[in-house]
Amino acid sequence: MGRRPSHNYGNSSLTGLFIEDDVVYAAGRTGLLNRAAVWTDHKSERVAGSGATVLGLWVDDGRPHLVGTSGFTDRGTIWVGDERNTFGEANANATNVTVDGDDVYAAGTIGNAVEFAGLWKNGVWAALDQSEAKVNDLFVSDGKVYIVGGYGLAERAGLWVDGELTPIDDVGVVVNHLFVEDGVVYFAGWSRSQSVAAYWVDGERVDLEENALITDLFVRDGTVFVSGSYGLRGQAAYWVNGERVDIDDPNAEVHLIFVTADPA
């Protein structure tokens, strides 16, 4: 099959990517009015709600689960298929969503002047114990809830497993992405002191090349995929177990990665 050239259909940007049963789902915003949209195998559909924004996407049994905000007051919102619900807490802001079995989990913050980070399980809020905590990513596997983010005034990096915090010992580290496979925890981010992008496999750190930036993380069959960019010009690329693969488009920016087993 030949390459299909890119065409400018208008301004859009993506905040979520998922594949289920070989169907590619994407979420983001589109058009001059920045309307929230979901694309299913490239066919777009508007997300219900005035002023809606979508920040997280998960697909379960063909039903997209979205989190973001909607309404004139930007209320934290979750969409499951055609159903839309706003979170009851004041100033709720959900950024990540995942489904495990029959349970739907969303992570984010509530509060205004003082924010609390935590998660909703089936709509019920539970805050993390630490003050000034920040949730950067969420993963649920076999009923275990994993969160990475920061905590405390120094925004130290941490991993929460079922609400219990394990500090990430490397100094000046920011951890933004998380994946769990077969009980092995993978996370990715960068070191603030030297801006070295890195990912961790079961606590073991793997540095990428200098001037690299990681935008997303995925693990399939123990193989670690990270997307991002490198170099002073921000060349888009992804890495497979640390081996770089360049995107040929010089204008490309890659923010999301999803990997399945090759059906061929």
Place this chain on the structure above:
Amino acid sequence: MMSSAAGYRGLMRRAAHALAVACLLAACGTAGSADNVAESPEGFRVVLGGSSGPSNATLWDDGRPTTMATAP
């Protein structure tokens, strides 16, 4: 008029230059032609989401780019 030996040497030199240039172009074509560089590694289907140019949302599915249509 050149001797036949000198002419032969000149001919060989030009042929060598042409061959070197051809090899160089071929090498450049391989390194710079990125048609295959973003293809998924064997056994995997890698799909990337991002943009190609300002606010031009794009998916790369096994290296093939598709720009996302604007929602109605």
